[in-house]
Amino acid sequence: MDQEQILVVDDDEGLLHLxxxxxxxxxxxxxxxxxxxDAVAESKKRMFDLAITDLRLRGEDGLDVTEExxxxxxGLPVIILTAHGSIPNAVExxxxxxxxxxxxPFDDKELKATIEKALAQQRMSREIQRLKSLVKELYGLENVVARSPAMQRLFQQIAQVADSDATILLFGETGTGKEVMARVIHTNSRRSKGPFVALNCAAIPETLFESELFGHVKGAFTSAHGPKRGLFQMANGGTLFLDEIGEMPLxxxxxxxxxxxxxxxxxxxxxxPTKVDVRIIAATNKDLGEAVKNGTFRNDLYYRxxxxxxxIPPLRDRRDDIPLLAQHFLKLSIKRANKEVKGFTPAALHRLMVNPWPGNVRELENAVEKAVVMxxxxxxxPDLLPSVGVSPDAPxxxxxxxKxxxxxxxxxxxxxxxxxxISRAAQFAGRYRADFYKMLKKYGLHPSMTKGKPEAEIGEMEEEETAHLTEAER
Known part of the structure; x- marks a missing residue:
């Protein structure tokens, strides 16, 4: 923790030194x-956590200094030093x-107790501001614009895991904002003051992968004219984000x-080897379970x-967010293009709502920017917006x-x-296991879809699982 800054004002140089x-x-x-x-001049240069000033200064009024x-x-806590006969002035x-x-005169214990009491209020104010900043980072328009139930559930999960060091794997289609979510997790973690280092695994040639991740020493290969730190070393104390990890060569x-x-x-x-203190967040738009079966992704790495x-749900599954996102991107685009655009016509907003958005949030952002420019x-x-795969008049x-x-x-x-x-799936969805089985049964799904369990087994498993539930869970 950084040292707290205290400004002390007294014309008695002996007492000031003490x-x-x-x-x-x-x-x-x-x-x-x-x-x-001099004290007022210092206060204009930088922030202080506390000020202590004598009530009686040579040629100056301590009350005036306090007000300045x-x-x-x-909100700066100011402690007044006063002689016994000047207590009424101190109250003023x-x-x-x-x-x-x-x-x-006062002793060290009295001085420390008064300072701690004053700083407690200041520290609490800073903590409140920090928490407000975290909430803004998590829910504000600056990073994630979302009000849909699907995204709110995701936010709740992020809030639960962000401050841990658990390795996270983000699943989502291209353009859903996986890196944004990774940054939100990092910012709301205890590693927020450390670096956030991102690597797109699909953009690195196989021959350079090891050097990029782990670094190299001088002369390690022909073009290694000097030493180079790897991304793991650069992310030390922070977070390493491995995007499109499914593209990493075996x-x-x-x-x-x-x-x-x-x-x-x-x-x-x-x-x-060199020890590193790094949290890993990976992301993919692939079905890594299928990649494991195909032999293109290691099973042990997948579980690790x-x-x-x-x-992260696709935009078509969170249509409640489309108007909010569109307005957010509109403001950004207006600023970049330096144009005066007030908003969307109802027909244009309808087209945005019914579009399937295969490119998700990124495609929506590009569409809004293009519309503003044109x-x-x-x-x-509506004519300025895409209508791929759907009629703008479709209901x-x-x-x-x-739903x-x-x-x-x-x-x-x-x-x-x-x-x-099932236990993990029900916990993930925020449902009791019995309720989760009922939902699966409703849609004709089964717990091990890829293994092809017959639908009839759901009822049997539901009965077996229900027998072990507590009365509250039922």
Whole structure:
């Protein structure tokens, strides 16, 4: 934790020196000033956590100095030093914004207790601001624009796992915002002050993979003219995001597995391994379970990186978010294009809502930006927007039908993510196991879809599972 900064004002240089020694011994960083004018000047240069000022300064009024300090930094705790006969003035100082006062002479215990009491309020204010910042990061428009039930469930899961060091695997189609979610997880973790390092595994040639991830020493290969740090070393103390991990060649997967297991890496050409403190977040738009069956992805690596699997729903399954996202991207595009566009016509908004958006959020953002650039009016009209695969006049599906379609897709995805493990799937979905079985039965799904269990088995498993449930779970 950084040292808390205290500004001390007293025209008695002996007392000023003594206060500096005492406060420094308590672990604070102290800025001493012999005049109120110097103190006010210092307060304009930088922030302080606390100020201590004598009530009587040579040629200056400590009350005026207090007001000046508070004018520069509203909410700054100011402690007044006063002689016994000046207590009424100290009370007046508190009425004018000071936190409290100390009567001379005072001992170290009294000084420390008063300071701690004043800083407790300041520390709480900072903590509240920090929490507000986290909430804004998690739910605000700056990073994730989402109000749909599907995304709110995802946010709840992220809030639960963000502050752990558990390895996370993000599943989602191209354009759903996997890197944004990875950054949200990092920002809301205890590693938020550390680096966030991202690698797109699909963009690295196989011959360069090992060097990119682990680094190399000088002379390790022909073009290694000097040493190079790898991404693991660069992410030390923070988060390493491996996007499109399903594209990683098999030759690298075994080396990545060791790095993930041991949390140590060996540079290309190096002799000794180096320990790294890195959290891994991986992402894919592939079915890694199928890739394991096909032999293109290692089974042991799959289980190592999918400790906590999170599914990011496609835009078509979170249509409630489309108007919010469209308005957000509209504001950004207007600023970039320096154009005056007020919004979308109802017909344009309808087209946005019924479009299937195979490219998801990224496609929507590009469509809105293009519409703003091409617009010659102050409103976005339907002709400026894509209509791929759907007529702009096509009616929205009835709510019941749309809900059932989402639930069926969601259940399939949860089963896929958990490998058919009902306990994990039910916990993931936030449902009791008995309720989860009923939902599977409703849509004709079974726990091990890829293994082809007959639908009749669901009833048998449901009865068997229900027999073990508590009364509350039933």
């Amino acid at each position: 206060l500096k020694m005492r406060l420094s011994a308590m672990g604070f960083s102290v800025t001493p000033c012999t005049t109120g004018k 300090l508070l004018r520069n930094h509203p 100082a508190m009425q004018r914004g000071a936190f409290g006062y100390l009567t001379k 030759s690298m997967q075994v080396k990545l597995l060791r790095a993930v297991q041991e949390r140590e890496v060996r540079e290309v050409g190096g002799e000794t 990186i999918s400790v906590v699997p999170l599914f 617009s010659r009016q102050d409103m976005i009209t 929205l599906k009835p709510l019941t039908e749309a 059932e379609e989402f639930e069926r897709t969601y259940l399939k995805n949860v089963l896929q993510l958990t490998g058919g493990n």
